[in-house]
Amino acid sequence: MSKAKIAVNGYGTIGKRVADAVQAQDDMEIIGVAKTRPNYEAAVAAQLGYDIYTLADRVESFEKAGIPAAGTLDDMVEKADLVVDCTPGGVGESNKAVYEKAGVKAIWQGGEDHELTGFSFNAVSNYEGALGLDFVRVVSCNTTGLCRVIYPIDREFGVKKARITLVRRSADPNDAKKGPINAIVPNPIKLPSHHGPDVKSVLPNINISTMAMKIPTTLMHLHTINLELEKDCTAEDVKEVLGTQSRVRFVGQGITSTAEIIEVARDLKRPRNDMWENCVWDESITIDDGELYFFQAIHQESDVVPENVDAIRAMMELESDGAKSIAKTNKAIGL
Ligand SMILES: NC(=O)c1ccc[n+]([C@@H]2O[C@H](COP(=O)([O-])OP(=O)(O)OC[C@H]3O[C@@H](n4cnc5c(N)ncnc54)[C@H](OP(=O)(O)O)[C@@H]3O)[C@@H](O)[C@H]2O)c1
Numbered sequence: 001m002s003k004a005k006i007a008v009n010g011y012g013t014i015g016k017r018v019a020d021a022v023q024a025q026d027d028m029e030i031i032g033v034a035k036t037r038p039n040y041e042a043a044v045a046a047q048l049g050y051d052i053y054t055l056a057d058r059v060e061s062f063e064k065a066g067i068p069a070a071g072t073l074d075d076m077v078e079k080a081d082l083v084v085d086c087t088p089g090g091v092g093e094s095n096k097a098v099y100e101k102a103g104v105k106a107i108w109q110g111g112e113d114h115e116l117t118g119f120s121f122n123a124v125s126n127y128e129g130a131l132g133l134d135f136v137r138v139v140s141c142n143t144t145g146l147c148r149v150i151y152p153i154d155r156e157f158g159v160k161k162a163r164i165t166l167v168r169r170s171a172d173p174n175d176a177k178k179g180p181i182n183a184i185v186p187n188p189i190k191l192p193s194h195h196g197p198d199v200k201s202v203l204p205n206i207n208i209s210t211m212a213m214k215i216p217t218t219l220m221h222l223h224t225i226n227l228e229l230e231k232d233c234t235a236e237d238v239k240e241v242l243g244t245q246s247r248v249r250f251v252g253q254g255i256t257s258t259a260e261i262i263e264v265a266r267d268l269k270r271p272r273n274d275m276w277e278n279c280v281w282d283e284s285i286t287i288d289d290g291e292l293y294f295f296q297a298i299h300q301e302s303d304v305v306p307e308n309v310d311a312i313r314a315m316m317e318l319e320s321d322g323a324k325s326i327a328k329t330n331k332a333i334g335l
Helices: 013-023 040-047 056-064 073-079 092-102 123-130 141-157 195-200 235-243 258-267 305-315 322-333
Strands: 004-009 028-034 052-054 082-085 105-108 135-138 159-169 208-215 221-229 248-251 278-281 286-288 291-298
Touching: 004 013, 004 073, 013 028, 013 040, 013 082, 013 305, 013 322, 028 073, 028 305, 040 052, 052 056, 052 073, 073 092, 082 092, 082 305, 092 105, 105 305, 123 141, 123 305, 123 322, 135 305, 141 159, 141 195, 141 208, 141 221, 141 235, 141 278, 141 291, 159 195, 195 208, 235 248, 235 286, 235 291, 305 322
Parallel strands: 004 028, 004 082, 028 052, 082 105, 105 135, 159 208, 248 278
Antiparallel strands: 159 221, 221 291, 278 291, 286 291
């Protein structure tokens, strides 16, 4: 069977990782990536062997920079079966007409609103719902991390109420404009934060309230999780359930912070130090007064990457079983 032809529009933090993860699969391939500027990222993409496309009025600037474009964004979209839009949040929306005109399927990221596609995706929670769809949104790094643990715990014990605090990195490590900040910023100040409704875009039946703050770090986010459950259970029962989730990694053995988690990713020789899994401190899993508590860390640059691969597989109907797709994606990228 021929491979699904995938294009990536927006080759930044998420786009470059999605391109490499797609290229690692045996049932899909990258036919091109789109950049607006002929900068160092475009040069590296070319060095990695990706065909680079750009906006019609930028082709000449790529030529001048010595990174010739293979064509325009429209040319790339024409050749693709599916475009993964990884342009900055809010920009992606404006590309919908381009994809619709070309009759190509598309995935957007968590920076866009649920309403853009009407389907918000998380592989373990709703893979089957994306089968054959034309437009899908892969939810944000934080929402992905929350769905991965709330869904299996809800299935097993029933979640009566979820209360979550998100301690967020202020900027990505490569961001020389935004941070790190020298402050702790309640963000947003008006509560509850938008993260709860975003989880509900995937898991509509979950009763959830969230608050969030930004802090001076670039490495990872950290979530404090408190779940009121329908059924009585022990911390061991919860560990058993989370232990079945391939995209949940228990951390301990002297790991006391996000810094050491990233060191583990480095030691594992993960590409770009990526930690695709939720990192749950199993020692923190506690039942207190009948409620569940634990800490997890989320690598914002990479946890959505395997989810994008699974979303492609569902939309292209390359695999009807979500568990099989998750296993295939994981194996191909080395998770
Ligand atoms: N970073 C995270 O922590 C994270 C985590 C999960 C989800 N997301 C979501 O993923 C999406 C992408 O975020 P990101 O962090 O990867 O952004 P990013 O690092 O800023 O990358 C976006 C890329 O899109 C390109 N771009 C800018 N304007 C464009 C335009 N008008 N048309 C086409 N390309 C354009 C930029 O490169 P050139 O202009 O040089 O071509 C840039 O490299 C957003 O929806 C975001 O919310 C981000």
